Amino acid sequence: xxxxxxxxxxxxxxxxxxxxxxxxxxxxxxxxxxxxxxxxxxxxxxxxxxxxxxxxxxxxxxxxxxxxxxxxxxxxxxxxxxxxxxxxxxxxxxxxxxxxxx
Numbered sequence: 001x002x003x004x005x006x007x008x009x010x011x012x013x014x015x016x017x018x019x020x021x022x023x024x025x026x027x028x029x030x031x032x033x034x035x036x037x038x039x040x041x042x043x044x045x046x047x048x049x050x051x052x053x054x055x056x057x058x059x060x061x062x063x064x065x066x067x068x069x070x071x072x073x074x075x076x077x078x079x080x081x082x083x084x085x086x087x088x089x090x091x092x093x094x095x096x097x098x099x100x101x102x
Contacts, residue, residue: 001013001085001086001089003035003038003082003086003089005038008034008035008038010031010034010035010038012089014031015031015032015035015093018031018032019032019097036097036098039090039093039094039097039098040094040098040100040101042080042082042090043090043091043094043098043101045080046063046067046076046080046087046090046091047063049072049075049076049079049080050063050066050067050072050076051063051066057102059102060091060094060095060101060102063091064091067087067088067091073087
């Protein structure tokens with residue numbers, strides 16, 4: 001899957017390969033760092049779309065529960081202008097690779 005963010009284009013297959021490597025080239029590190037920032041930014045937007053209590057942050061399990069509801073997934077997809085596949089990929093990436101996401 002290809003994810004686009006302004007001038008950056010991320011290939012999820014390449015990201016999955018780079019994440020598993022122990023040693024990365026400079027361009028792989030740059031791409032992974034840029035995608036990590038983008039994924040965290042998008043994850044926060046996704047979490048805020050499905051959260052009814054904005055002052056209380058949800059855990060990632062609660063975000064997944066809310067995204068299982070079709071109407072909330074469609075609302076989030078339309079509001080953020082990204083596909084449901086991108087939403088699920090970003091939530092999975094945040095769960096697996098972002099330590100600061102609960």
